[in-house]
Amino acid sequence: MLTENPRVVFAKRPGNSIPIPGEHVIFESSHSTIDLDGVPLNGGYLTKTLMLSPEPFMRERMRELSVPSYSTHAVLGAPLVGFGLVVVLRSEKEGIKPGDRLYGLTPWEAYTVQPYIEGRANYNPAEAPDYTFDVDALSLQIVPDPKGAFPWTRYFSVLGAPGLTAFCGFEGCADAKPGETIWVSSGASAVGMVVVQLAKAKGLKVIASAGADSKVEYMRSLGADVSFNYKTTPIAEVLKEHGPLDIYWDNVGGKSLEVAIEYSRLHARLIMCGAISEYALPYEQRHGIKNTNMIFKKRLRIEGFLVPDLAPRLAPRFYAEMPLLLAQGKITAKEYISEGLSSGPEALAAVLREGGNEAVGKPIIRVALD
Template sequence: MLTQNPRVVFAKRPGTRIPVPGEHIIFESSRSIDLDSVPLNGGFLTKTLMLSPEPFMRERMRDLHVPSYSTHAVLGEPLVSFGLVVVLRSEKEGINPGDHLYGLTTWEAYTVQPYVEGRARHNAEEAPDYTFDVDSLALQVVPDPKGTFPWSRYFTVLGAPGLTAFCGFEGCTDAKPGETIYVSSGASAVGIVVIQLAKAKGLKVIASAGTDNKVEYMRSLGADVAFNYRTTPVADVLKKHGPLDLYWDNVGGEVVELAIEYSRLHARLIMCGSISEYSVAPEQRHGIKNTSMIFKKRLRIEGFLVPDLAPRLAPRFFAEMPGLVAEGKITAKEHITEGLENGPDALVAVLKEGGNGAAGKPVIRVATE
């Protein structure tokens, strides 16, 4: 018997624009699948429960001539991001019906896993040595929280955002009690974990976001100074509450220049993301005009990607974080969008600065079990 298998497809490259639902990313409901007889070819069949719209998805939509840290998304294929799935059938050893898995998966209701995008791989010119294949972040079995916390925590503190924050904070900051850190986009899925890790370490935390309710959310997580960058100039806050020992960058652009200006000697700037630049042409981006202060203040600026640090730090993350979450010492909030058909709008909201204004990590609930 055939079952409808809707999906969200990458239909057109947006160039330097923010993707438009219905033009660049399209919801399709015409496909179907036979859940009982579709060939598995040694793999396993999953039902999608939740999906996570992520900023890195925009980076993969870039034009083919533009290199970056990830491979390109493929036109005509479903979008790919982190998701929670349940196994319906399996021919793969170690994967059993009823197992829940978290990792990269397709934006469709049902998928024969492991999913591999139908594309020609990059040649040497298209894949510089800083590129890694996001499709290699495979689905992994995750334990049932059994009511201790909701499944959606795997999209925040126990998933990719939490691992990103943990690896960057523990691997790059050299944070010490009493120091001051500024976290841009502090209400983001990564930012909220950085705030909590920094407070647990004894740091003074300054954090910014684009709406007043997100400011209140950051305060509830322990931020000592939380402000709305749309209504309060960043420079005013850093001048009053700095100087900075640490800056955690999630947005890029002119805020980096301000962080350099208000850093003390030997401060560290940790570069995690640059969402303000993803949909802006290079010639329109803000240039940093105070680079001489980098050597004058002996600043350290470090960028990182999780795959570089995970071999060393992921075992600690998976050993320590679930217990902290279960005890309520590390917390998070999710903003749930119902239905895959609303996925394109949910993704676009993430890619706009400030998102949809709601506090909490956006998560798309595709189905219940």
Template sequence: MAPIQNPRIIFNSIPEGYPIPGETLVVDTSESIDPDTAPLGGGALLKIICISVDPYLRGRMREPHIPSYFPAFPLHKPIHNFAVARVLRSENPDVKVGQHLYGWLDFTHYQIVDAEGLKKLRVLPEGTGVPWSAYVGAAGMPGQTAYYGWKVLEPKKGETIYISTAAGPVGSAVVQLAKAAGLKVIASAGQEGKLQFLRELGADVVFNYKTANLEEILKEHAPIDIYWDHVGGKTLDAVLPRMNLHGRILIVGHVSSYNSKPDPVYNLDQFLALRIRMYGFLVTDHEEQYGKEFYDVVPGKIARGELKYTETVVHSLEEAPQLILDVQQGNNAGKAVVVLEDN
């Protein structure tokens, strides 16, 4: 086969606010590859099937000297995230042609992964009835975040949980876990379609955080035993006085400050008054403990329709920068994913 174009999404400049398609992130078409003859060096050639778009990607678009829980994307290099890929060629005895692999891969069409890199990728089961796109959503990192975080919180039947930005891929899974465990669920989102999805999942109290009075709603349904926090800032501040004695807060994200300076939190005295426990949570910290259990349980629930999810899908890398911006602005519904191939 003659060499073919292998486009990539490049981190081109550090944004001051929201990432700008065509400026912060650009589609580079200068690279090409011959899938039949490209040297593998003991690794494997992968064809990217689908790539996840997640809010945390914005935090990696920063100066490299600024510390955070994941390293900054190198300027003028491809960005990467959780993806599913099919093996086209392999010189590695542990990786077979036709297998589907999951892990961190570039926003591109074809990628050669060396032997060390292949060790970090998970071989996915075939023929489960679960779409490959779900393996970067409800059956991937977002689903793992919900599942592992639920283990950390040790919820009890009859408790009340509030989930901010609950219609996303993590929050919607938490809503379903909470209802199955017998908790009262308060869930917020910013669009009517998202609110309807939360109602369909069985959330007990659903409201639009852009138009409703958060403090009044929390006051009406207090005390809150668990706050699943994706946003931080003013929302966290409003929740603190409405927590129950010995309440638990799981900090999963802080989207309110991803594209602007963080809002101050004033009600920190409530940690002492109510003996609140707050956990900073990263999914990668719990993979070894809960990973096998997750894959034994969750894909089957999805295949049987017991765990529901929604997606916003684009089908080209050219659309990916705009989808990344849409996620930051809350303009997508459910899991955002770039699907480059359907098999």
């Protein structure tokens, strides 16, 4: 018996814009069907998608084919691929059984025969730049049932890619010491909210910024010592009063980075995690940093990172420490839920808008209950 398999498809490259729902990213409710009982598994396993996570890195994969970056290109006409939580319906793969739940990269569709191979015929690792990593490396992994200690949604925030990003970047790059001052831009984001809490646990003074008053209150509830709306309060004004900075966690790039350089202390560390303000802008419209001379004058350390570089060393600590801290209530998270796969295109667009939206917490798309 055939069952409809709705999906969210990458239909058109967005150029220098945020992907527009219905044009660049399209929900298809009845494009394909699947025989859940008879579809060949070829040694793999069949999964049902429960939840999906819109992430900024998905926009980077939509870039033009001529533009190199740290990830492979998304495939036109195929479902989007992002982090998700799935449940196994059937399996021919040793070590994976029906009922298992897995978290990792998966296509944005209701049902999938795994492992899903995205555009492999067009991908040649030998031709990829040496700074590119293959997104297929972030494959689905079985996750334990929290058994009520915390909700499954935490695998998309504190215990998922955002939490691992925050942990690896902070522990691997910050060299933080009690009493130092850190500014976390986009401090109410999925990554930023974890950085705020890690920094407070380490004994730092935390300055955090976001683009909505509701997010300012949320950052304050996480323990931020100074929490402000950068759209209504000048960044320089805040840093002049509450700095200088020992550490800057950059999620936005552009003008914010320039101001951070201006108000950094000698030997400060600037950790480059993202640049949401620039993802959809052509180069000629991006903000040029005008005070780069201060980098050598202040002997600043500016360091970019990607999780796959640091995870081999730090992921074991992350998976040992963070679930316990979460269960004990020492680390917390907030999420907001969009219902149904049809909400996917707009949920992704909202993540990519600078300042996001008024909703607070990690965005999650709930596709199915079980």
